[in-house]
Amino acid sequence: MEQVPARIRANTIARKLKAGEDCFGVCMRFASDAVVEIAGTVGCDFAIVDMEHEALGLAAAASMIRTADLCGMTPIARVGRRYETIVDPLLSAGAQGFCLARVRTRQDVERLVEAVMYHPLGNRTVYGIGRSGFYGHGIDEDQWAADANDGMYIEIVIEEAEALENLDAILSHPRVNAVQFGPKDLRQSLGMPPAERLAEILGDAARRVEAHGLSISRSIAGPVAPRASGSVPRNVGDMLVAAPTGLLVGALSKMAQSIRQPAA
Template sequence: MTTHERTEEMALREKLAGGDAPIGSWVSMGSPAAAEIVGDLDFDFVVVDTEHTPLSVESAGELVRAVDAAGDTDTVVRVPENDATQVKRALDLGAAGVMAPRIESAAEAEALVSAARYPPEGVRGVAGSRANGYGARLDESFASANDAVAVLPQVESAAGVEHAEAIARVDGVDTLFVGPADLSADLGCFGEYDDPAFRDALERVLDAGAAADVPVGTLATSPAEIDAWHDRGLDYLIAGTDIGYLRRGARSASERYASQFRE
C-alpha cells in the first residue's frame, strides 16, 4: 500500500478528530531498520524527527519509506522550524502529516497550515514527488491532499500556552502537541512535570483544546510517563522513542544478566 493511498483515507486526521486516542511513536536514531520495526507494531503513526537530529531530507525519506514498508502506520515529519520550504519537502516525502516546533500564535499556526496546503488554500508548491507517485498521480493528489494532510503544531513555551486556544481554533490545525521538555525549560522548571508552573500551563493547554474541540497530546518517554500523562487528561500520546526502546531493552537484559551471573 502506498503512502498516497493511506493519506487519501485521512486515517490520522480522522483518528485525531474522532477521539480515538491514536497512539504514536518517535524515531530519531536514523535507522531504517528501527523505523520499520516500529512501523510493524500497533502504532497509528510514527513521527520522524528532523529538528533534534542530524537527519537530512534524504535520510528522513528513507525512514518514511521504512515505516510505509511495514504496513498501515502513518508517518508525520517534525520539521526543524515553521518554514514553508521545510514543510513542503517533508510532505513531498510522502508523510501523512507535519509537526512544527514552538508555535506561539495564531498567525504562526496559520502559516504552518498554509505551508501544508496546495493553492488556493495555501502556498505548498506543486511538483512530482514520492507523495504523488513521482507525478503519476499528481492530479489526484492535488485534489485530495489538502483534506488528507494532518497539521500538528507544538506548544512549547509560555507564549504558546498563552495563545493555545487561538492556535487550536485555526482552521486546519488538527491537534495541540505539548513539548514537555521545552515547555518546562521555558517555564524555568526543566523536567519537573509536577512543578506548579508546568501543571498550570498543561491545564491551560488542555482547557484550550477542549474549548476548541481539538485533542491535546504529548510525548511519553517511559511506561511511567504514559500513566502520568493519562492521569492528567491528555487525549493521546506518543508512547515512546526508538532510542528509549533500545536503551530500556538493553538495560533490562544487562541487569537481568548481572543478577543471574554476577551476584
C-alpha cells in the same frame, strides 16, 4: 482499458482521533527503516521523523517516510526553526503530516498551513512528479491536490510562554488536529518556575485544548495509564507516542544491570 487516476492513500489518524480512538506510533530520532517497518508490522498508526532535534539528512528522512507509508502508517515530520527549506522535499517524499515545534502565535500555524497545503488553503509547491505524486504517473492533479489537503495532519507544540498568551487564538485554527506540550522548554521560557506551578500551568492549558475539541499528543514509555478525567468530556482520541531510542536504552540498561549484578 481506461486508466483510473491514482489516489493518495487515505490518512486515517485524523478520522480515528475524531471518532474518539487513540492512535499509537513511534517518534524516530535515529535513521532506521527496519525499526519503522517493525512499528508498522506490530500495528502502529503513524511514524514521526524528528527533523527538529536530530541530525537526520533528507535522504534518511525520505526513506523512513517511504517505509512508513508502504507499511500503512501515516508519515509525519517534526520540524523546528527555519523549517521552510526542508518542507518541500519532505512533502515530495510523502509526508502526510507535520508537527511544528516552537509555536508562539496563530501566524506560526498559518505559515505552516500556507507551506503544506494547496490552493485554496495554502500555496504548496505544485510538484506532482515526486514520490507523493506517484512520479507523475496516472494522476489527476486537481484531485491529487484536493486529496493532499484533505489528508494533511497538523500538530503543534506548545513550549513557549508567548504561546500561552495566544493559546485560544492558536487552538481555534481550523486545521490544527492535535497539541503537544514541551514542559522542559516551556519551564525555561517561563523563567524556571517550581514544578508545582508548572504542573498547574500545563493543566490549565490542557483543559483549554480539550475545550477546543482537539487531541493531545503525549509520550509514553510503557503501559498507558487511563486518561485523567477532566471538567470537559473528551470526544476525541489522543496521539500516543513511543520513542524507540528510550525503549532501547531502558531495555538494554536493565539487561546490562542484571548481567553485571553479582550472584546472590
